Amino acid sequence: MTVLAVDEGALWVAARLGLAADASGVSLDCPGPPTPLSPSNNQTGVTSATQFSWSAYPEAVYALLLGGLTVYAASTTVTLPDLSSIDFQLSPSTPYTWQVAATSPYASVDDFAAPTTAATQAVTLLCQAQTLTQNFTTSATP
Amino acid sequence: MPPEHSAWRASPRLNSAAVVTPQMQAFAATAALYLGLTRGDPALLLRSVATPFLQENQATLEATVTGGTYPQPANDFTTNLYFASPQAQQIFTLTGAIGATTSLAVSWYGPSSPTTSGTLYGLQVQSDDSGLPIAYPGYGATDTSVTNAVVTNASLAFNPVTSAVLTGSVTVPPGFSVVFIEGHSSSPRCCRWLPSSSWTPRSPRRFPTRCRPSLERLWE
Numbered sequence: 001m002t003v004l005a006v007d008e009g010a011l012w013v014a015a016r017l018g019l020a021a022d023a024s025g026v027s028l029d030c031p032g033p034p035t036p037l038s039p040s041n042n043q044t045g046v047t048s049a050t051q052f053s054w055s056a057y058p059e060a061v062y063a064l065l066l067g068g069l070t071v072y073a074a075s076t077t078v079t080l081p082d083l084s085s086i087d088f089q090l091s092p093s094t095p096y097t098w099q100v101a102a103t104s105p106y107a108s109v110d111d112f113a114a115p116t117t118a119a120t121q122a123v124t125l126l127c128q129a130q131t132l133t134q135n136f137t138t139s140a141t142p
Numbered sequence: 143m144p145p146e147h148s149a150w151r152a153s154p155r156l157n158s159a160a161v162v163t164p165q166m167q168a169f170a171a172t173a174a175l176y177l178g179l180t181r182g183d184p185a186l187l188l189r190s191v192a193t194p195f196l197q198e199n200q201a202t203l204e205a206t207v208t209g210g211t212y213p214q215p216a217n218d219f220t221t222n223l224y225f226a227s228p229q230a231q232q233i234f235t236l237t238g239a240i241g242a243t244t245s246l247a248v249s250w251y252g253p254s255s256p257t258t259s260g261t262l263y264g265l266q267v268q269s270d271d272s273g274l275p276i277a278y279p280g281y282g283a284t285d286t287s288v289t290n291a292v293v294t295n296a297s298l299a300f301n302p303v304t305s306a307v308l309t310g311s312v313t314v315p316p317g318f319s320v321v322f323i324e325g326h327s328s329s330p331r332c333c334r335w336l337p338s339s340s341w342t343p344r345s346p347r348r349f350p351t352r353c354r355p356s357l358e359r360l361w362e
Contacts, residue, residue: 001310005318012318019308026310032318073177081175088173109176113184129315 003028011101011130030127031057034076034102036134045139048090053077057102057129061112065130066098074108090142101130199256201288203246209300210266210280212242219279220267223298225288227260248288259287264298278303 002015014028034054039046052064056076064071064078069088071078083089090096104127106112176184205223214221216239223234223246230250250258262284268277280300288294314320 001308001323003312003314003323004321005314006321007315007317007319010318012315014312021306022308024309026308027313028310029313030315032315068172070174071177072175072179075177078177081177083173109178110181110184113176113179113181113186115183115185 001026001028008132009099010132011128013126013128015126015128017124017126028125030104030125031129033057033129033131034060034062034100036098036100036131039134039136041134042136044137046090046096046136047139047142048080048082050136051077051079052098052100054100054131057104057127059105059107060102060127061104061106061109063101063103064098065101067096072109072112074106074112090138092138092140092142095135095137097133097135099131099133101128103128198249198251199258199290200247200249201290202293203248203262203286203288204243204293204295205246205262205264205298206243206295207264207266207280207282207298207300208242209282210242211268212240214238214240214266218269218271220269222265222267224263225260225286226263227258227288229258230260230288257287257289259285261285262296262298264300265303266300 001017001019002013005012010033012030012032014030016026016028019026034057037053037055039050039052052066054062054076061072061074062076062078064073066080069080071080080090103112105124174186176186203225207221210221211219214236219237221236221240221244223236223244225232225234225246225248227250230248232246232248234244234246236244263281264283265281266279267275268279270276281303282298282300284296284298286294286296312320312323
């Protein structure tokens, strides 16, 4: 059973798999999305050293969605790795949007990236919650 | 605001701190990093935007249905067919007057998979004027393999659909509104869940649900 709910741009998904067709007392109750903390919405002067952070979500792995880049992490704080060697870098004085999607229950990124099987999902309440879109603008020398 | 990807460029690279998924090699505006990944058998997520750069296989599946209501009437009937394999997942929604045999174009990506083995599922739905299901004339599934550039015949026997009532509750966070509730059953049959109360929930609110057969089993 899967439920999708929205609040403007924020998403909330709760799923419980492996139910019998005549199951009773099924409960889908997942927390709301994390709260984006840093950079603050519409912040300017963001650089590659700026730390992205958000409030914790129980047993979650997070996806930081930033432009074309998705960073999966188990931590509630992420500083973008130095990706200049692969020519991935923030452009100067450029507006960006970012969101965080929390998915649970996962103990680690390794757990999150494990090959999925029906057996591992059978009795689990899966939760996913994505924040509203946040905005920031990079500095002249990000 | 410029397009989100306009400020990023990428080329392939791998290091010990962050795993960059393969689509960077094919699609210059998209990358994914898995911080802290150590396992050697990860299932990495591939964005669909990268697929135009990958090799496509395409097969034809000639599906012949027995049972159900065929020829399908021009109005109020829909045949939903779904082919699912490790490489291909494709839904075909067939409305209007059709016969019992349908030609399906199945496609998937990857040069290493000229053949893909999976299951063809089918469900015929009869709806009322508002579009809500009122009957399910038949459901069936059959295992089949398809091969690039090859036509494969598949027979799909539709049998009557049973139903059951599933009860439970959904509590959404404050401020959120439910878009849909769908179900999937561990049984061979499948379910769609519809709130039997209002579709415009206050939050939090609990939703009694009713189970109806549909294709959502295929999400598993």
